[in-house]
Amino acid sequence: MKKFFFFFFFHLFFCTYFFSANAQSFVNISAGISYDINNTNKSFYHVPISVQWKPSSNPNGTFFFELDEDIPLTAKSTGNAYTLNLALPQEVTLQESIRGYIFAASIGFRVYLHKDKELNSLYLNILPFGISTQSFKVNYKNYDYKNYEILDPDVNLKRTGVLVSMSVVYNFHNNLMLMLHLQSPLIANKGDYPLSYRFIAPLQFTIGYNFYYNKRK
């Protein structure tokens, strides 16, 4: 196991040291679609907006910062509500909508993987530390709370914690980039009350643009 880690990190730093292809600072902005892989019974889709900033123009500088904002599309579910009022149906099924907002700030480094003749390049981004906030807003459509009680209701939740993430970036046509980015679920205490949803682990697919500056010739 020790050997594995030694070779892994040796390879990682060997590659980053000798094969840093983009020897300039840059800011890139990308957007796309993301799918949550941690909630198997619900489909949390988001529109992620990602900003990466690599401040160093040093060819060996591989560290960068990343901000991710995930704008939620509504996840649908159902909840059952019950009443004692004999004039009303004793049980109704309510449409439940859950919106999971995500903001993450991470720090990481880039590992060069490949470059072709047309200077298109492939990178592996490893972000071993990030701080993230996930905020869930739950709403039951047409809920008559004066007459009905929802059994085991979902409730709003907002938590801040840490995460790790990893992405593969393909830079092409000089400034364009494609990114496949996987974030871990939030590492935070969710509380004791059982909820039907879990922290989101978004798998993001984004397309964006690199703004290079401080180019080194």
Added chain:
Amino acid sequence: MKKLIRNIFVILLLLNFTSCAKRNFYPDAYNPGLSRFTSYGYNVVTEYINGIPYINPFNRVRGNALPILTKISTNSAFDTLSLSWQIEINGMQSSVYYYEGTCILIPVSKTFNQNDFLALSGQRFDSTKSAMQLNVGYIPDEFSGTANVYFVKIYTNSNDSIRTYTISGLFNGNIGSNAVITDGRFDFQISSADLNF
């Protein structure tokens, strides 16, 4: 060696005394002072009596006060199923006049058993079929009135002879003009070993 064992025993004993039971009270956003309506066996019951929120008492060692579910034999054609629990005011509101217990009574057949009890799941009893009692703290008396009860979910996860029932339901009622009980909800876990039917 003996000293070590004794010390370990003392530490374990202290840990046992310092361990805390959980209240399992999760507030309902729409009904201040009441718990959410759950079916997790939290042994929590809340209700408004004349608009004041009541809850079953909590002890750090024993946890939430448990309900008593029992069948009362009568001389009539039916026996009575009694579900009762202690209550206290939830929160800091002060009240000179308060209640200490609630009891729901439902007529059941003489042959009522645990399978019949499971079959109550999903059944609603209106005030013509069920009654309610409120026990008052400092007056050795009980007030009786009518109740509406809805056993929303009764289930067990075991087929063993000794099993646990989780009971979730809604109730309301009134004791004449003295007390109006509204928005009652319970989530109990009861062992079959504690039942007399």
